[in-house]
Amino acid sequence: MATRPTIADIARELQISKAAVSYALNGQPGVGEQTRQRVLDVARNLGWQPSASARALGGFHTKVIGLALARPAQTVAIESFFIRFLVGVETALAKRDWSLLLRIIGDHPDQEVEVYRKWWGEGRIDGVILVDERHRDPRITAVDELGLPAVLCGGPRRDTTMPCLWTDQAADAETLTDYLAGLGHRRIAHIAGPREFAHERGRQRGMQRAAARHGLDLLSRSAAYDAAAAVQATRSLMADPTTAPTAIVYANDLNAVAGQRELENAGFTVPQDVSVISWDDSPLTEMVATPITALARETEAYGEQAATVLLDRIAGVDRGRVRVTPSDIVIRDSTGPARAAR
Amino acid sequence: MATRPTIADIARELQISKAAVSYALNGQPGVGEQTRQRVLDVARNLGWQPSASARALGGFHTKVIGLALARPAQTVAIESFFIRFLVGVETALAKRDWSLLLRIIGDHPDQEVEVYRKWWGEGRIDGVILVDERHRDPRITAVDELGLPAVLCGGPRRDTTMPCLWTDQAADAETLTDYLAGLGHRRIAHIAGPREFAHERGRQRGMQRAAARHGLDLLSRSAAYDAAAAVQATRSLMADPTTAPTAIVYANDLNAVAGQRELENAGFTVPQDVSVISWDDSPLTEMVATPITALARETEAYGEQAATVLLDRIAGVDRGRVRVTPSDIVIRDSTGPARAAR
DNA sequence: AACCTTGGGACGGCCTCTTGC
C-alpha cells in the first residue's frame, strides 16, 4: 500500500498551502467556499484521515478513555456485570466517536493506578472510569493528583471533587425489605460481598436500617463473589433450624444461583421453605430451574451514563453528583410468602 | 498540575542536548556512561514519560492493538466466550506492555471493517484480531488490502496469507461422537449455531463425517445463540418419539443449559432419556442442577495465543497457520448410556 | 589519525498565529 496521505499531499495536488487545507478540513473560516469543496473532494479521493498522533501532539484530545478492571479473571469472566457495563460504555463512546483503552488486571487495585499513571503520562487517554469503589480507595487521590479527568462509579464522597455516579443503596435495600416484609418474612439474611467494596458496605448499612424500620431480624454475612463462598455461607446460615432465616438476599446473580442450588440440595424447597433474592439481575437468574427474583439494575445504562458523564467532564462540563435511578425488583419464582405466614 | 516534562526539560536541566538525553533514555550508544546515569536520574525525578503520540508520529509502533466485536450486545453479555477471550488477550498484551483498543458494535460485521479502517487510518493501532470468522468474510480481504497486520481466529483459508489460529473442528467432532458412540448412542442430534459462522460449518461437516464413520444417525439443526432458539430446536427435535435422538450436542453453554431445561420441563430425564453435551464449556454448565458434559475449550489460552501471534506478526515474525490444541471432553452428569443400550 | 562523546538540526502530521495581498 502507498504511504498514508497527509494534508501536504492534498495541498500539493491543489497547489495551495497546508494551512488552507487544514482550515477547509476542519470547517474553520479562512478559506473560500469553492476551495473548501475542492479540498474536501481531494481528501475523499485520497482517502485522507487525520493522524491521531499528530493531533494529540498538538495538545488536542486523543478521544480515548481508559478503563482498568482489577478483579480476578475468574470473576470477570463469570459475572455479567463487567461486560454489560462495557457494552454500555461503548454505546456512549461510539456515539461521539471515542474509543476505549482496556486493561484487565488481576486482583491488584494498586496496579490499576500504575496503568492510569502510565497511560496518562504517555498521553494515551483523556480520562478514566473508576469502577469497584473500595472502602479506602487509593485510586481517588492518586487520580486527582495526576489531574486525570475521571468519573467515579460510586460515592458520593467528600474527599474528591470528581463527578460521581452514586447508587442509593439504602433505597434499594428498602425496596427489598419492603417486598420481603410484605410477604410476611420476619427473619431474613443478607449474604453480602466482600466488605472492601464500598457498595457492599452501603448495602449492609441500608439493610440494617431498613430491617430495623420494618422490625425484621437481619442476619448478615460477607462472602467472596464466588459459588463456593455462597454455598458455605448458606450452609452456615441454615445449619440451625431455630435461627434459620425464611429469606436470603444474595450479593449477586452468581451467589444467588449457587446458594439456591445449595438450599435445594440440602432439602429446602424454594420458595416454600426459603425465599431467594439476588441483588443483581442477569440472564443467569432466569436460566435456573427456579428463576430467581432479583433487583434489576440496568447495567448497560449505567455504563452508558458513566461514559457520558466522563465525556462531559473532559469537555469541561462537570455534572457533579449524579444519582443512579433506583432499581426495580423483578419478581420470579424464588420468592413467596414466609413459612410462618402461610 | 505542572505540564508534562519533556526531554527538552531534562536537557535544559543538565545543560546538554536533547539528542544526548534521547540516547541515554533509550539505551542507545552515543552518550557516556555517567551522562546516561545523570539523565536517568533526572528523568526519574521529573517523572518523565515518553509521549506515545510523539513516538508514533516518528513512525514507531503505537503499542496498541484493536479488537471490534460485532455481535448483538445481548449475546456478548451472556456468553462467557468473549470476556474469557479478552482476559487471555490482555494477559499476553500486559506482558509486553501493549494495550487493547476495544469496540463493541451491534450485529454489523461491515461496521467492524469501518472501525478498523478508521483506527488504522488514524494511526491508532498496529494490528487487529479477527474473531468470529464468517462464511464469506469481507473483513479478510479488506484488512489485507489495508495492509493492516492481523491474526485470524479461524481458517485456515487460501485467500489470505495472514497468520491464523485454526481449530480442528473435525477432531473435536470426532471426540464427541467417539464418546457418544461408546455409550451406545445410535441416533444423535447436533444443534449448531448460525451457519454464517465458519466454525459452525466446520463443526457440522465434522459431525457428519464422524457420525458416518461411526454409523450413527445424525440430525442437524441450526439455531441462533440464544435460549429461545435452543428451546425451539429442542422441542421440534423431541416432538416425534419415533425419531427423537438419545443425545443432543448443543453449540454452546447457553444453548445447552436452555435446551436441557426444556428437556426436563418436557418430562425427559437427563441423562437417562437424553444425554446433553455442550460444545463450549463455562462455569454455567457446572452451575445447573444436572451439570453438563462439555468440550473444554481453553478460551483464555486461545485469546493469549491470538495476541501473541499478532504481536509476533507485527514484529515481523509470521507464525503462519497455528493449530489450536484440540479440546478434551469434561464428563459430568448430563451424559450416560443410551436408552436402548441400557 | 582514529575513536568516543556530544551538539545541531531536520523530520513526522497537524493546527494556528501572524503577515501579506
Next chain:
DNA sequence: CGCAAGAGGCCGTCCCAAGGT
C-alpha cells in the same frame, strides 16, 4: 474584509558533523 501563504510549535528520534583526547 476576505482569502491564502508562511512559519512555528507540539515531542521524540536519529543522521550528520564537530569537538575532545
